[in-house]
Amino acid sequence: MTLFLPKQHSIRLERRLAGSTNRWRFPKEPFSQDLLALSQMCKAMSIDFDEALKDPDRLCILKSRKGFSENLKNKALQRRDTVVILECLGLQWELHLPQLFQSETLTKLYLAAQGEETSDPVMELEKLLQGPAPRKTKERPPVKKMIISLKINDPLVTKVAFATALKNLYVSQAEVSLEDVLGVLASAHTLRFSSLFQRCVAMMMKGLEPRNIKDFYLTGRKYKEEQLITACEKWLEVNLVPVMGTQIHLRKIPKELLHKVLRSPRLFTFSEFHLLKTLLLWVYLQLNHRIQTLPAYETVMAFFNSFPKKCSFLERDMGHGLMSLFLCLRLHGVTKGKDLEELKHINFFPTSWLVRVKANHYHALENGGDMTYLSDLATQAMRFGLMFNQEYTTHSKMIAIYGFFFEIKGIKNDTTSYSFYMQRMRHTDADPSLCEHGLISLRAERLVKYEITAQTLVGGRWQEFRTNEIMQKFRLVKLSCRSHVLKIQTVGNPIYVSFSFIFPGS
Numbered sequence: 001m002t003l004f005l006p007k008q009h010s011i012r013l014e015r016r017l018a019g020s021t022n023r024w025r026f027p028k029e030p031f032s033q034d035l036l037a038l039s040q041m042c043k044a045m046s047i048d049f050d051e052a053l054k055d056p057d058r059l060c061i062l063k064s065r066k067g068f069s070e071n072l073k074n075k076a077l078q079r080r081d082t083v084v085i086l087e088c089l090g091l092q093w094e095l096h097l098p099q100l101f102q103s104e105t106l107t108k109l110y111l112a113a114q115g116e117e118t119s120d121p122v123m124e125l126e127k128l129l130q131g132p133a134p135r136k137t138k139e140r141p142p143v144k145k146m147i148i149s150l151k152i153n154d155p156l157v158t159k160v161a162f163a164t165a166l167k168n169l170y171v172s173q174a175e176v177s178l179e180d181v182l183g184v185l186a187s188a189h190t191l192r193f194s195s196l197f198q199r200c201v202a203m204m205m206k207g208l209e210p211r212n213i214k215d216f217y218l219t220g221r222k223y224k225e226e227q228l229i230t231a232c233e234k235w236l237e238v239n240l241v242p243v244m245g246t247q248i249h250l251r252k253i254p255k256e257l258l259h260k261v262l263r264s265p266r267l268f269t270f271s272e273f274h275l276l277k278t279l280l281l282w283v284y285l286q287l288n289h290r291i292q293t294l295p296a297y298e299t300v301m302a303f304f305n306s307f308p309k310k311c312s313f314l315e316r317d318m319g320h321g322l323m324s325l326f327l328c329l330r331l332h333g334v335t336k337g338k339d340l341e342e343l344k345h346i347n348f349f350p351t352s353w354l355v356r357v358k359a360n361h362y363h364a365l366e367n368g369g370d371m372t373y374l375s376d377l378a379t380q381a382m383r384f385g386l387m388f389n390q391e392y393t394t395h396s397k398m399i400a401i402y403g404f405f406f407e408i409k410g411i412k413n414d415t416t417s418y419s420f421y422m423q424r425m426r427h428t429d430a431d432p433s434l435c436e437h438g439l440i441s442l443r444a445e446r447l448v449k450y451e452i453t454a455q456t457l458v459g460g461r462w463q464e465f466r467t468n469e470i471m472q473k474f475r476l477v478k479l480s481c482r483s484h485v486l487k488i489q490t491v492g493n494p495i496y497v498s499f500s501f502i503f504p505g506s
Helices: 035-045 049-054 056-071 104-113 121-130 159-170 181-191 194-206 213-222 226-239 248-252 255-262 272-287 297-305 337-346 351-366
Strands: 014-018 021-025 082-088 091-096 144-149 382-388 394-401 404-412 417-425 446-458 461-466 470-474 486-489 495-502
Touching (some): 104 144, 104 181, 181 213, 213 226, 213 248, 226 255, 255 272, 297 337, 382 394, 382 417, 404 495, 417 446, 461 486
Antiparallel strands (some): 082 091, 394 404, 404 417, 417 486
8 A cells, every 4th residue: 555645745654553553653753643543552551541642752661661571571681781780879779671661760861871862762762672683603792881870869768768669670579668668659759660659659558557647648748649648538537536546646647637637527536525635635745745655634634724814725826826626626516514614624715615615505405405506417416436346246335415315336247247326215224424413305206317427448448338317306115216227248347437416406
């Protein structure tokens, strides 16, 4: 077949393989306007088509590297006729071309060291793939050596971490420890070694714990790795109160991360007062850097109570920057008189805040428990939680609000099946300590708007289960005292179960 072109555009055409189809291609314009061929090539190489359109030069390198690894594997790897000496971090490493071309950074350095233009890396790499002409003699050719230098300014990259990253050029699944993963990830980012970078990200997402949550989060921010940032946020949403609230590592949580977690609808807490105590402890640890052990709750309260009484802590200069965090709390969820008196005693909150909380409680009691000051379940509901461990067969807790008594409960049906619900209880069945000041409601019905949610981690991914928002009248008779049952199937452990509800006007 002959293709005629106008003389002014007479360019010899050549046939190149693009994906699974041979198509005409201009040699100096790798993609020209042949988007079909480009799409086929991306599909064959498992490369995102949109990304290829944004950065065609990078696709050229990827295509050439793929072809290089396939065509040169049995030739250059056996001959090892070229050794590249990489100078970096005050050390020298000997690398071979098949391994070097897994790193985009080292690929560009190598081509630049060749003394030729890198605008068309495909042509340069094709020359390398051809190799030298076969020799007639059996004499072993001398090993070619080339020196390239790489300057690294990232403080996370250490010699050990960089050596581990280079080792992964030769051994694809070389072991990376959780202690070194930050440095290895930074090295992979510097080398533009994407497979190792993603492996480090996956390891960090699975290895989140109190001692590394801060460093992993900040690293995700630094390298704009959204999936790592999200993993840190989700981990802290369920572990802030039950785990971080009991460890000295709580002080390491950055303020911006804490603020985002406090605003999350997935935040888990045993009660609003538990969340409040955790946040007060965080503030205490920020102001007392020398403390190396977790203080008792009474110590924290005494510290804030030691400030002069002329204004609250949040109204002082040191407290102004923390105001946004405490505005995320649902102080109306603190209903016990004893807890409210403690808050007044430590003089932490502005008086107007506590007056409003007490006024809302007074009006709710006057109206038989109706929370007319609340309307949005997602942002205003009172929250209570159960942490259900795998060894439990049943687990429950009693709560009392405005003279109404409820039991929140979890049941293990079998190895992977669980049920969670809440039910109204008679005051005679409740713990006597819950009957504060003898407060008991005699209303036969209690209208409740509620939602039950459960979260658990399985294989590095969070599973979430929930009911819809449900409006239901709870009575004291057997058939109408229980809520909708949330039934789930999971192998996760533990399961974090949240019960959110308000008492609408009835």
